[in-house]
Amino acid sequence: MQQRRILLFTGNGKGKSTAAFGMLARALGHGMRAAVIQFVKSDDAVGEQLFFSALEGVNWTQFGKGFLPRDRNSPAMEAHRAAAREGLEAALAALASLECDFVLLDEVCFALGQGLIPLEPLLAALRSAEDGKIVVMTGRNAPEALIAAADTVTEMTLVKHGYEQGIAAQKGVEN
Numbered sequence: 196m197q198q199r200r201i202l203l204f205t206g207n208g209k210g211k212s213t214a215a216f217g218m219l220a221r222a223l224g225h226g227m228r229a230a231v232i233q234f235v236k237s238d239d240a241v242g243e244q245l246f247f248s249a250l251e252g253v254n255w256t257q258f259g260k261g262f263l264p265r266d267r268n269s270p271a272m273e274a275h276r277a278a279a280r281e282g283l284e285a286a287l288a289a290l291a292s293l294e295c296d297f298v299l300l301d302e303v304c305f306a307l308g309q310g311l312i313p314l315e316p317l318l319a320a321l322r323s324a325e326d327g328k329i330v331v332m333t334g335r336n337a338p339e340a341l342i343a344a345a346d347t348v349t350e351m352t353l354v355k356h357g358y359e360q361g362i363a364a365q366k367g368v369e370n
Contacts, residue, residue, distance in 0.1 A: 201321055201330045201345040205304055205337035208351030215299050215331045216243045219253075222329060227296035228252045230289035234282045234306035234334075235259040235275070241370040254295070258282025259302075263309060279311035290320040290330065297329045304334025304341065318344055 202218070204211040219229055229252060237259040238244075248255035258278045264271045283306075289298045306312050321344050324330060332341065342348050357368075364370055 197327050199324050199326050199328045202347040203337055203341060203345040204333045204349050204351065205335060206351035207335060208353040209356060210351050211333040212301050214349070215301060215333050216247065218331050219247060219297065219299055222297040223250060223252060228294060229254070229297040229299065230295045231255045231299045231301065232282055232286050232289060233257045233259060234279055234300070234302040236302060237261040238370070242367060256285055258285065276311050279306045282306070283312045283316060287316060287320045290324045290328070293325065296327065300330070300332045302334045303332045304337040306334070307338055308336040314338055314340060
């Protein structure tokens with residue numbers, strides 16, 4: 196049995212989720228069963244979801260309401276918090292499941308950083324995950340405790356982005 200692995204892709208650069216989905220493809224190629232749990236995101240028409248959710252062995256769920264209100268004290272924030280809490284429950288279940296070899300927690304760092312979910316239950320679940328489980332987490336502003344819990348951390352650094360040049364989001368690149 197291989198050891199448990201915890202990988203984290205964070206930073207302000209593009210490519211955190213893209214790297215995680217590349218790992219998902221690798222895991223599926225080895226016959227692993229996967230859970231993809233997306234926090235904050237709500238668009239079910241992006242390329243990675245259209246592709247991976249149609250594959251056998253992938254359980255894909257979104258727990259997001261999209262962009263957060265600018266006013267974090269807005270009553271609308273409660274819907275975002277409730278969705279993220281549901282996502283956390285799904286994440287904890289996937290981390291504990293013997294039926295799941297690979298768990299991708301997309302944008303979990305963003306959800307933590309925005310105060311949508313608490314950190315400690317996630318840390319406890321990571322500590323108790325079975326050997327052989329692969330956990331991949333993404334999002335900006337990863338908390339130090341999550342960085343410490345991971346065995347591999349990559350920080351994506353923005354050097355240049357097409358948005359800065361007026362290039363709109365494009366299928367196959369951003370969505």
